[in-house]
Amino acid sequence: MSTPVETNVTALARRWRLEVNVGTEATPDWKLCPGVVEFQPSSEPNIEDSSDYDSDGWAGNTKTGQAWEVSVTINRKINDQTKVYHPVHEAIRLAHYAYGSANLIHLRYMDRNGLPEAYEGKAIPEWAESGGETTDLGQVEITFTGDGPLETIANPLVVTP
Template sequence: MTSPTPILQPDRTQSRDVIQAGKWAVQINTGTYAAPTWVFIYRITNFNPKTDIKTEDATDINDDGWASEVGVGGAATIDIEGLVAGTFDEDGEFTQDPGQAALIAAGEDFGNEVDIRYWRRDGVPTAKRVKGIPKVTLDGGKPGTTQKFSGSIVVNGKPEDITKPAPVTP
């Protein structure tokens, strides 16, 4: 009689570290692409950049009925939500955060494009710059709740890898 083959077990001491979600920094360019003026968008509560690889059926008679897909293109979007924030002056007039105001204003008319850069604020190397069409608006809301904004940015072209911006020291 032969002994059974032992079942291979994963090394549970490996790959145990995890990272927190939501560690993003996001800026919008209020200048030109060639001479950018980067402004942070504050009070973001959900930031979700995602890619969607487009595929096409490549199944042929040799696949024995099993589907076969091939990547033919890609698309990217960024879902974004936040709390409307800013400052009140001594007369009670509210001035919205400039980054939020630029993003929401761009979403109020067709044909507007935004230049956004974002990066992880931890050791994860993700850092991108994108141009895209904002579909971001103020949410309706009701009394007794905070005013929110939400929507998405439909990215035009492939997101560009960038170097994480260096912190500014006073």
Template sequence: MTQPTETVTGLARRFAVDIDMAAPASAVWSSLPGIEELKTVWDQRREGDESYDDEGGARETITGSSWKLELKIIHRAGPDGVTFNAVQEYLRGKAQAEDALNGEIHVRWYDRSGVGEAYDGRALVTWSPDGGNGGARDVVTMVISGQGKRIPITNPNASALPVVSKLTPTGGGTAGGNIVTIIGRKFTGVTGVTFGGTAATQVTLQSDSQIACLAPAKAAGTYDVIVTTAAGASANTAADNYTYA
């Protein structure tokens, strides 16, 4: 009897793309939502290097390389239909820049599993809506073209610790009690959420990348929102700041 093959087909959706929307000196990564297609391209630049010594045999040398990400994204809007996703709008704005200095972005891409390839680099963006009839989806073709080398990085998902990448909303009243949605990763098995050391209530795991909870009462100020699982606590970053007013 034929034995089953001990392999499975890899899926393109295993890759994540993050955009740094902060100042160059302090990266704050935000996930690019709505990716429908993604193709990572890396090419060697080669030139002929044949000499008489090769007696007519072809020879090339590698003189450099180039990289790019070719994407199709679903243009995401909020419930009002006109307020578009902040990360997508950031990229659209960069694609309209008049020069490379103002149009350059910082991007990273990696395997969501925590293993495999992971890179970051500086790049320029093109933004081309696909168009269509009145019932067509709002789909955009994007090309993120590398400026300089892609840099191998430690896969952001290699750690088992939870990561907070976004809060919605990012603030509320001092009485607390409002619903806060926490976006990130590695949330499965969440054991607690704290706002400046005070426990949130009604913590609900909605997926490995999303938690909902009620903000506790706190004095006015800005506090860190920390997610804890069996693996440990999320690191303090600018993305987890929640402001009471």
């Protein structure tokens, strides 16, 4: 009987898949956000000094809050026959210009290879066209600033036998 060989390879940055709910919260309709060329999630804790005399000079720290955001660069997708932008890209762009609940994008992102890392939350999008030279692609830089919790979810791409 042979011993299995342990294989460790480096994860690739392109492992992330971003989806946007174009339905409602009661009836979600998750759609792929196509054309992602850069993806950078982050979550920063707010840490306050909680040192006191009882700690014998050692500093104390307490996490009192957390913020999250996702920075994405996309190649803007269009249907050149019907002259419309991709519906997910349009939903994000229109939310950028809206206020109140219409300004929030319900999103989730996960490891596209089925590894367990996956998250879901609501965020305010900031939409910024990249511009460029005459030979450049039409790209948009989007920063999703979290509004409320970023929840860990089961990866919906995991296939169980």
